[in-house]
Amino acid sequence: MSLLADAFTVFCVVAGIGFFAAGTAGLLRFPDTGSRLHALTKADHLGLGLIVLGLLPRAEALGGAFRLLAIWGLVLLASAATGPLLARIAQRRDPPA
């Protein structure tokens, strides 16, 4: 059983890192701020979510698992709140043609 949990952890963590790499690559390569924000939120939400998902079976007590989910929830809440704010500033600086 623990082998399955370890395999699940490895798979999720590697997938999470893949999303982080994709998000960072998008952040570097995309032409304008709007698309960079688009790439960034993908890395934030999915990358961290997969890593948290992968670490859930390793969390020792129920409290540990709740803390991991709380972290992911906070990051989702934070970037949902700040994403539009940043987009509005980027919009004001160079309005789409």
Place this chain on the structure above:
Amino acid sequence: MSSLLGVAAFAVLLTLLLGLVRVLRGPQAADRIAAAQLLGTTGIAALLLWGAAVGSATHTDLALTLAVLAPFATIAMVRKEPGE
């Protein structure tokens, strides 16, 4: 298994370094703050992986604190947008 998580934490830190490039190069303030927010999340992920590798719960608490504090930089920047 724990060394694998350590390697994963290191990989996440590498993406963090790449994100720094955008902080330096970003033409607009919004790019820099977006990259800073990504660095916060990357830091959280690295902390979680490192904590899992070492097997101590304090890293999770640290990551939770970072998750709470990270958005304030963005909010502070948005409210006092330079050149406004």
